[in-house]
Amino acid sequence: MTEETTKTSGYFDLQLRFDSANRVVSIKVNDVSLPLAPLPEESCCGDSDDTIAAGLTVPGISNPAIETAPAGPSLDPLLGLGLNVLTVIGAVLALQGLVYWNYFADDPQFLDRYGWWMVYLDVSVVPLIATLGYLRSYMYAHASHMMGMVIGMTIGMQVGTMIGGVVGATNGFFIGAMVGMSLGTLYGVLTAWCCGPMAVIHGLMAGVMGGTMGAMVVVMMIPDHVLIFMPVFTTANLLILIWFTYLFYKEGVAAGKCQLRGPLTLAQLSSFSLVTIGLLSALMVLGPKGPMVWKGHKRATVGANAAENPLQPKEIAKDGSSAEKPELEMACGAMMMEGGSSQK
Structure with a gap:
């Protein structure tokens, strides 16, 4: 029929x-x-x-074999990237330990002065390079204006803040601000260049702000429990990078707006991290030092000539001359108390 x-x-x-x-x-x-x-032949189960x-698909007649939902992007690349980050950080720490035992083990103050900051440098540089590598592994020129602004702002701010803060602790505010601001604006502009002038402006502003603020905040915290502050500070910055990477995946990759250019391999992540950490480590150890840097747990936190510090409290002697009080170093409140007692 x-x-x-x-x-x-x-x-x-x-x-x-x-x-x-x-x-x-x-x-x-x-x-x-x-x-x-x-x-086709009729099946044994009948019509x-x-x-x-x-x-052919006839309207009103369903065909489960044909109607299959397309599979979306998987989170496996992000999980693999996180595993690569942990692997590279462990390898870099092992290599730094080998360099220390061969060249700096005779210096009893080296670990006290640079040990913690080398760790924070590794924890900052490797995730930053992983984020930049994941971002540049896709073509996102056709992303939305909002996504472009987020890219420029986040990359510029985080590169400047994290690098500037670590370098500022060992070399002072000027060197830390210059390095953080330079790298922050550079990478903020490079990553946002294809997203339009508004994204480039965000990258420039974020690099300037992050480089100067990161160095300033860490340097100001040196006399006041900076080693307790740094884990919280670094964790907050890493969470920003993690959620930015997930946002880029959700708004660009999963939405089909960004095409894959080439994945970031473990060899690429390792090579870029080693070169960057090597150059910044050399600057931290051999570069110029400012008047206020970290010199260890029990050492002074200002320069060798403390008399040049305008915040150094002074005691007024009977003959009118002033005598320094090293034990009240950087205590602005103590200076005010000394001034009040001298008026009495």
């Missing part, structure tokens, strides 16, 4: 013929028959109302 459906318009006449199993058996357009593939010949 067959069924015929006719659709007529001003341009052509379409005729479809079906059998009892709702399978198309013939197609005719303007009295011209179109060839069809042979009908199926969902069977359609020649790959």
